[in-house]
Amino acid sequence: MTGPAPTPWDHPAPERAGLPSAWSLFPEDLEAMGCPGSAAETFRRLHRPWTWQEGAPVLGSAIRAWLEGVADLHLPGIAERQPSGDGSTKLALELEDGKRIEAVHMPRRVRNPRVTYCISSQVGCAMGCTFCATGGMGIVRNLQSGEILSQVLVLMAALGPQRGHELTLVFMGMGEPLHNLDNLHRAIRLLCHPLGLGMGRGRITVSTSGLVSGIEKLAMMVPRPNLALSLNATTDEARSRTMPVNRVWNLARLRQALDNWGPRHGERFCFEYVLLAGENDTEADAERLAQWLGELRRGHNLNLIPMNEHAGSTFREPGDDRVQQFSDWLKARGCFVTVRRSRGRDVQGACGQLVKERPAP
Numbered sequence: 341m342t343g344p345a346p347t348p349w350d351h352p353a354p355e356r357a358g359l360p361s362a363w364s365l366f367p368e369d370l371e372a373m374g375c376p377g378s379a380a381e382t383f384r385r386l387h388r389p390w391t392w393q394e395g396a397p398v399l400g401s402a403i404r405a406w407l408e409g410v411a412d413l414h415l416p417g418i419a420e421r422q423p424s425g426d427g428s429t430k431l432a433l434e435l436e437d438g439k440r441i442e443a444v445h446m447p448r449r450v451r452n453p454r455v456t457y458c459i460s461s462q463v464g465c466a467m468g469c470t471f472c473a474t475g476g477m478g479i480v481r482n483l484q485s486g487e488i489l490s491q492v493l494v495l496m497a498a499l500g501p502q503r504g505h506e507l508t509l510v511f512m513g514m515g516e517p518l519h520n521l522d523n524l525h526r527a528i529r530l531l532c533h534p535l536g537l538g539m540g541r542g543r544i545t546v547s548t549s550g551l552v553s554g555i556e557k558l559a560m561m562v563p564r565p566n567l568a569l570s571l572n573a574t575t576d577e578a579r580s581r582t583m584p585v586n587r588v589w590n591l592a593r594l595r596q597a598l599d600n601w602g603p604r605h606g607e608r609f610c611f612e613y614v615l616l617a618g619e620n621d622t623e624a625d626a627e628r629l630a631q632w633l634g635e636l637r638r639g640h641n642l643n644l645i646p647m648n649e650h651a652g653s654t655f656r657e658p659g660d661d662r663v664q665q666f667s668d669w670l671k672a673r674g675c676f677v678t679v680r681r682s683r684g685r686d687v688q689g690a691c692g693q694l695v696k697e698r699p700a701p
């Protein structure tokens with residue numbers, strides 16, 4: 341079953357008094373809008389948080405006055421910080437309309453300063469996966485490109501790192517990034533801009549539940565980020581039950597989309613498989629998973645993520661022995677497996693737990 345695309349669905353971000361976010365503008369936009377100084381330098385000051393003072397860019401008074409007339413300089417505020425025992429910090433960010441999103445700052449425990457941010461693409465999510473806390477919220481709205489980008493800038497200004505090349509980004513926070521593809525990709529182009537953070541496209545990973553129409557569009561886009569696929573089941577029957585997206589794009593169609601993506605030299609998919617006790621953790625599942633991966637089992641990573649339990653789902657985490665056994669079954673079939681115990685579990689900042697606990701205002 342491949343079926344037609346789902347009904348177009350629209351949850352625009354609110355109009356901000358008709359002004360574009362300053363963080364969504366390229367130097368050429370600033371130029372075209374009549375920037376009274378150097379557009380390149382203005383962009384640089386906006387997009388390099390290590391040059392900011394007191395959490396805001398340092399702009400000359402003429403440029404600031406002009407920019408305030410043509411763009412919205414609002415940045416998300418840090419509403420809450422919850423440091424976890426594993427060194428990561430979960431942050432709740434408050435947007436201009438009072439909605440909250442969550443992001444996680446995860447320093448890597450190696451000598452070179454490297455930090456991974458897990459960031460959001462939407463407030464809530466429409467995809468309704470039954471094991472996911474964000475899915476339980478439903479969709480509230482898309483993030484604008486400036487909001488996606490400014491999450492990164494605000495985290496850098498508050499917690500580091502000091503430079504874009506020390507940063508890795510995973511779109512594994514709230515939302516289905518490919519449901520908000522235009523804003524997502526504009527943000528990626530801004531992140532990679534050499535006058536801004538200058539990130540390499542290989543340091544950005546977009547995780548999807550398997551929205552094939554979005555995967556096929558992203559495959560053609562430049563720059564093209566890395567792709568992570570959330571599989572989480574090995575039969576269409578089971579996957580359609582826990583991940584409604586599978587009712588439109590089934591496992592065979594998803595596999596075909598990966599073949600059409602055509603991984604280039606050095607490009608790796610990351611497969612994510614949330615282990616749900618008694619649901620998807622048998623040897624038959626391991627066998628079907630290896631079969632589905634086919635030649636992709638070599639050279640591409642398969643991450644096993646034991647279910648992070650939360651109040652909104654009855655699924656449970658399998659015991660450590662079963663996790664190890666499942667990993668061994670896959671390794672015996674030639675898969676490259678890692679077990680990812682989510683960071684930030686003690687502050688509900690791990691995968692699928694990025695949900696605000698307060699009721700919506």
Ligand code: SAH
Pocket residue numbers: 471472473511512513514515516517547548549568569570572612613614645646647648649691692693
């Ligand atoms: N919407 C995208 C990205 C955000 S979810 C996606 O689904 O890929 C990021 C990852 O968290 C996905 O791999 C998802 O399967 C996983 N996840 C969701 N709920 C989880 C839970 N309760 N425990 C562990 N992982 C979970």
Ligand code: SF4
Pocket residue numbers: 465466467468469472473474475476513514515516548549570692
């Ligand atoms: Fe949305 Fe991903 Fe959660 Fe599914 S797992 S509901 S796609 S955030």
